[in-house]
Amino acid sequence: MSRGSTITAGPPAPGTLAGMEIRRVGTSGLRVSSVALGTMTWGRDTDEHEAAEQLKVFLEEGGTLLDTAATYSGGVAEEVIGAMLGQVADRDEVVICSKAGVRDGRVDASRGALLDGLDATLARLGTDHLDLWLVQAPDPGTPLSETVSALTYAVRSGRTRYVGLSNHPAWQTARVATLLEAEKVPMTGVEMEYSLLQRGVERELLPAAQDLGIGLLAWSPAGRGVLSGKYRRSVPADSRAASPHLRGFVEPYLNDRARGVVEAVATAADGLGRAPIEVALAWVRDAPGVASAVVGARTPAQLRGTLAADDLQLPEEIRTALDEVTEPATGYPERRG
Template sequence: MQQRRVGRTGLTVSDVGLGTMTWGRDTDEHEAAEQLEVFLDAGGSLVDTAATYGDGAAEEVIGALLASAVDRDDVVLVSKAGVRTRRTGDGGGVVDASRGSLLDTLDASLARLGTDHLDLWLVQSPDPATPIEETVGALEHAVRTGRCRYVGLSNFPAWTTAQAATLLAAGGPLGPGAPGLAAVEVEYSLLQRGIERELAPAARALGAGVLAWSPLGRGVLTGKYRHSVPASSRAASPHLRGFVEPYLNDHAHGVVEAVTTAASGLGRTPLEVALAWVRDAPGVCSAIAGARTAGQLRGVLAACDLALPDPIRAVLDEVTSPELGYPERF
């Protein structure tokens, strides 16, 4: 596995990251421990989580592993805040990127993780009710107080990302000690190339690295849904069905068939082809893939030695190219 710089920062991460969305819920501590061991043995370092994953259960599992089985220095720890659980207890979330909510969530995350700092802390979602200046001020405060080393945004549009980067720049209103915008974490796959319209070019211009979540198209690009919905799959899970269903359509089917054809020609799996395409896309410093079991993770890591031939990448680019128009293309 390669180590890459995150944007223009000094932070380095593995080019494939380990996602933990299912940890503490569908993946118990024993499976998580095996996954982390396999991942680190393969040269991985980036472990991605969020305060909302399992209502904090994923962070608790990671914290237990850091306390008993893993050296904290071997892990680049990424977590997210800005979405809090509803007090009604219905399992839903409320976007809240206010200063108090962000910093309270950060402190709770650190306590669950059993560490005094995150390597990278991200605001999980735009909050139209909170001024971006307040959100950015919380990020700056977190770095200044040592609770995180680098900061960034997740799922934000390009214009807000540029606004936040300007505020976080050393020459901006926060002064010479401002931390800068290190990274953006966004969904990116052969089924979701929307970031190429504006966000990816903006990130490159701003010096922010791209962390790509769901590079396997929420699991659909593995080919597991070509003919049916397996009973053990996310699409059959009550709490993840809605996450997968947007990509169970005719367009996605055509993309999956193209990926399957490419994989057959290379003697590889569709999963490996889909992951390699995202991992080596311009500006991407890490493709974050989650797995329910260690066996699934080994399938993901099998892609580490695959470099797609230029003709195959070109065909996949053409088949899945996002529609561009005014003003992106003038």
Template sequence: MRRQPVVAPSRAGVRPAVEAVLAGQARRRDYGDHMQQRRVGRTGLRVSSIGLGTMTWGRDTEEHDAAEQLKALLDVGGTLVDTAAGYGNGAAEALLGHLLGSGVDRRDVVLASKAGMRGGVADASRRTLLDDLDDSLDRLGTDHLDLWLVEHPDPATPLEETVGALEDAVRSGRTRYVGLSNFPAWKTAQAATLLATAGPGMAAVEMEYSLLQRGVEREMVPAARSLGFGVLAWSPLGRGVLTGKYRATVPASSRAASPHLRGFVEPYLTDRSHGVVEAVMTAANGLGRTPLEVAMAWARDAPGVACAITGARNAGQLRGVLAADDLELPEAIRDVLDEVTAPGLGYPERP
């Protein structure tokens, strides 16, 4: 008999579902002053379980705040810093490069960047990718990246050409590892096969993953497990919605109030999202933690995830995220959050 797709409970049933299993305090992991380091897939690359995103650097986040964020991450043993050639048209990389050149030991940072977007349009041609890589290295003030990713699929460029550029980057020493971001699973698997044949292999994919966006569980996470690449989760806080800040209104200082980021947040300001936020709030209240910490711990420890990457407007916000480092969700709480947010599965993912 064919199994029916999992359907999340209605908004009215979400909070009671969490309350029904909530008991006791969350267990704490003894990391001391050092964040857990994880292998990325079956590679030798290791990254911190929480990483720092720089999408707003050089635009909404100024140098002083960026410097404090980088220090806050490194102070707790965080290593992964994620950027992209297209963030602020290079401004984020330039700011990060300035900070790396101001007393930060390059070996303390796992530096990841992305390429292949020009003016909001995907361009994963060999010329654009390698030009972007050279420009990124110049702005970052380094001779290599630890991880280089193609940011978005380009239907106009053969995948073999895109993969060839990744191979060139590894062979030339300009990056240690390569991967993809925001590609569908079938195309990712094809690229992984091509890269394995060529030699460098695919280390990682960077995908949106949170309690509000679990689509990667249908095919990408199983592909990663089978083919040996790791998953880096971007926007683990559901574009900020899972913090609870939008429960009553849109704060004037929030991304949803920003002219250039409003469209990024609005897709998650829905009744369904509100129900999920209420479930997270209920769990957080019962555990004596913040909803931000609960949402972050869920994404960070989701099967297959090597690192959860989060951006922050200032160091205070980032420290709130890093506070989740010691939180391990009780199994019962994780199970109920899994259940109430489960993506619908059917043919062919679940015959």
């Protein structure tokens, strides 16, 4: 298995702090930075001023990919991004990925709901197209062929350049890719949770995506913040686990198994003289098949700390040790024994 195809980015532009690696998403022509800036908290926990500072930091580090969704802060995250286009960043400086298919707390990947959602997203962003548009979650009530018809129309009408899925199982990913191929609209990317605490994509989804030429955008590479080590002793009052609306997001990884992984990451970080979150991010960013790792931060200072991993290449013995500690359980039919 190979990592997302890399592109030589050339020297950093004047005033930049680093030249982040630029990669192709799968076998497509879409090029993105190896780390993406997530915006899930923008417009709620992160106000517009902090968001602007985050974007400035991200661009200075050579980042290009902005990840958002119609559901983030009820659409306000997209509005915040839209307000910054032309102010903090020109439209052609950023690659924008957004997601649709969930509205009013209900999954709806029907043709009408998806296309209505896409038009609303474009209006909030103040742009005429997305670079990558993803269906956010599986909808058991809508045939995949209908969902595919919306993706196809979105590309052909110019509303998005590339399409894909988020949080879908491998069989649906392969089926949608096949249906799109018949329409001459290839699937470009899938966005899935992937970290040392969640390696489920390795069983079927990631091998399928690589075989189909689809790139992986890995969300929550720091294990929903747990791999930063901030929860080793207690739950900080200003953390996501202490937030009423994000507590449930973090709690699945506040258990004994996760604590063992956190300690392994912390030990590796101590040996390298780096922060645990840098080790966690570097492991995902450079994993086979990953085009970009999506990181989020509440403040610009937190983002700078995360992006400090840009120059970290994990020694093979450390990567192997972390692989062994966190190896996902597999069995039939993925593996016969």
